Amino acid sequence: MHLPLSLLPAYAELVGPVRGVESPAMLERLQSQLEAGDLDLANVFVTLSPNGKEITNAIRLVRIGQDEAFLTPWRGREGYGTREDIGRLLTEARARARELGVRELGTRVHDSQMTPEYRGGLLDAGFELVTRRIEYKTPLAQMFAEDRSNFVWRTMAETGESLVLDLLRDASIDSPDAVDTSVGPSAIENTLGEPYAGLDPRAVQVGYLEGEPVAILFCLATPEDGWSTITFIGIVPSHRKRGLGLQVHRHGIATLRALGGSTYHDGTSEANEAMQRLFAKQGCIEYARMEEWRAAPTA
Secondary structure: OEOOHHHHHHHHHHHOHHHOOOHHHHHHHHHHHHHHOOOOHHHEEEEEOOOOOOEEEEEEEEEEOOOEEEEOOOEEOOOOOOHHHHHHHHHHHHHHHHHOOOOEEEEEEEOOOOOHHHHHHHHHOOOEEEEEEEEEEEEHHHOOOOOOOOOEEEEHHHHOHHHHHHHHHHHOOOOOOOOOOOOOOHHHHHHHOOOHHHOOHHHEEEEEEOOEEEEEEEEEEEOOOOEEEEEEEEEOHHHOOOOOHHHHHHHHHHHHHHOOOOEEEEEEEOOOHHHHHHHHHOOOOEEEEEEEEEEOOOO
């Protein structure tokens, strides 16, 4: 079932502590999101206790980009969270995604959160394990930013969307962290998670070497809480294995600082050894391993 407005405080009580936020502060945050239109209660799925006053299980559908969405990890009270409960919430979320025209639906679950019941519920709801990921979280002040670089950088506002889409496609070739560019220009918004027009132009940048565009960066930061990430970093196949990745990443770190970020949060597939080596060189701190699951809501 969808989350009733009357049980918003109960939902805040369930999810707040997991996120390290006290229930009153979480309730205030949710109410603000609701007023701003950033939270739709039809996208929050819950099960209730027998008396109907407590939320026992919850999952939330969050839109990103034009036609993609993700599910927040399942949250449940002790003694609940059966395979049937979790599977039912996931199935309801998939049905809602279909209503919204979502093309791709995914979720990431930390190893510490995965239980046999959770895994069974994912399988029952038609999700498939795509990859395992390594997540990093590091203060930007501890990381290296660029000093000398052979690159000349231009924003998408300067280069145009067409070139960025071509580079995104080429840089995704043979990459474990590839972006699906078959959807055309919406791949850019999907990678950013929101429209480029509402962001600082530096959010998408193209790197040139000797006048040729060969690298691409998608950078996001929220100065309000200091969070920042590079949602995609890529080099075209013809210029790989030349030691350029470190220069590109360090420019990304410099950009995140300029955008007001203070904490770098990023990750990569366990299969992407090149990115793992780069994160190690940059002093990134591993904080979690997780599984990435995906379902096609239109199936």
